[in-house]
Amino acid sequence: MNTALIVGGGINGLCTARALTLRGWQVTVVEREPLPNPLSASWDHHRLIRSHYAGQPHYAGRMAQAYAAWDRLFTDIDARPYVARGVFALSRNAGDWTDIARAELASANMQHQIIPPEDLPKTLPMVESEGVRYALVTQDGGALLSDRIVEGLLRWLTARGVTLIPDCPVTQVDADTAMIQTARGSMQADRLIVAAGVGLPALNPWFAQNTHARRATVVYADPPAAYCAAWQNAPAWVDMGGQDDLWGIPPVAGLPLKLGYGLHTQPGDPETQRDVTPDDTATILNAYRGRLRDLDQYTPIKTVANFYLMAPSQDFVLRGQGRTLWLSADSGHGFKFGALTGEDAADAITGDWRIVATRLSGNPP
Ligand SMILES: Cc1cc2nc3c(=O)[nH]c(=O)nc-3n(C[C@H](O)[C@H](O)[C@H](O)COP(=O)(O)OP(=O)(O)OC[C@H]3O[C@@H](n4cnc5c(N)ncnc54)[C@H](O)[C@@H]3O)c2cc1C
Secondary structure: OOEEEEEOOOHHHHHHHHHHHHOOOEEEEEOOOOOOOOOOOOOOOOEEEOOOOOOOHHHHHOHHHHHHHHHHHHHHHOOOOEEOOOEEEEEOOOOOHHHHHHHHHHHOOOOOEEEOHHHHHHHOOOEOOOOOOEEEEEOOOEEEOHHHHHHHHHHHHHHOOOEEEOOOOEEEEEOOOOEEEEOOEEEEOOEEEEOOHHHHHHHOHHHHHHOEEEEEEEEEEEOOHHHHHHHHOOOEEEEOOOOOOEEEEOOOOOOOEEEEEHHHOEEOOOOOOOOOOHHHHHHHHHHOOOOEOOHHHOEEEEEEEEEEEEOHHHOOEEEEEOOEEEEEOOOOOOHHHHHHHHHHHHHHHHOOHHHHHHHHHOOOO
């Protein structure tokens, strides 16, 4: 039986473990932290899945495959931790992010709907509609309940005989021999996949030179009573118009509303900057002023800081070296592709990694 070692128990490592297990490989996952790992980029109540992309048509073009891959995974784990509420984006200026995403959805013949400003008070009453040109809505997309997906995957992998080794930092990788050094000694397999997220730069000079960790903060909040009913049926959002990069997830599955603010995301150090400050919360809430009605009546519940690995052009990266694959399908938008990326990584192990690298990012490696 072929053997594989996987470094990293985030969504990409675990989905790769699943895909290889389904192909008859004997798999071991080595994780620096506990499993599940609450510090991983993949751990939160939810992650957004959406077909809206602007300037990245390659990723939009893979969304149908991404949804199909999640369906296969949900069948395996015998659960469907996904709330398909749909997704909206607002356009405030000609040529803004939403306008570009609209053109890309149209040219790819992907399902979408335009809501004119006069209909917004009825369909999205919690949104400040002044200055909005239109809302771009897709019926597909919504919230992947990421922590429940990770837990379901861990249960499935355990039941299928995958060896999971938590609390075991990998200190060194010999890519040619697929051997790793860990606190518990060395380990080796036929093939090695390193899907270590923000841990990649410490293990590989290419990632140290070409990628960086970014600190992203989100605020969980309860909406005012007057808007609760509207929020209970609302889609997620990926852009509130203009240059603000405001995204978020409505209350789903008994969870509070989640408010994200892309402009508050900055390069950061995952080892020292996990604490949140009152300033994080205030900055994010203030960014929604003039975007959400009656903003001062929202009650912040908790603020969370986490980190992801940014690669050039916000791309996904797959690099083959000897008997090792280095994988970062992240750049802040990787969870939605996790199930598909696992299948891709398994293809790369058994086939030509360069073809798969091109499939992942749209660019040759
Ligand atoms: C706040 C925030 C919001 C986001 N929102 C979205 C969203 O809405 N939609 C979306 O699609 N994506 C989103 N993303 C991005 C998405 O979460 C990531 O792309 C994805 O989770 C990356 O998964 P991963 O498995 O590559 O990395 P991770 O989940 O970080 O897993 C890597 C694992 O490797 C382990 N590791 C590191 N170094 C070592 C070592 N030396 N030895 C052993 N183990 C090691 C780590 O401990 C970690 O558990 C968001 C990210 C953040 C931070």
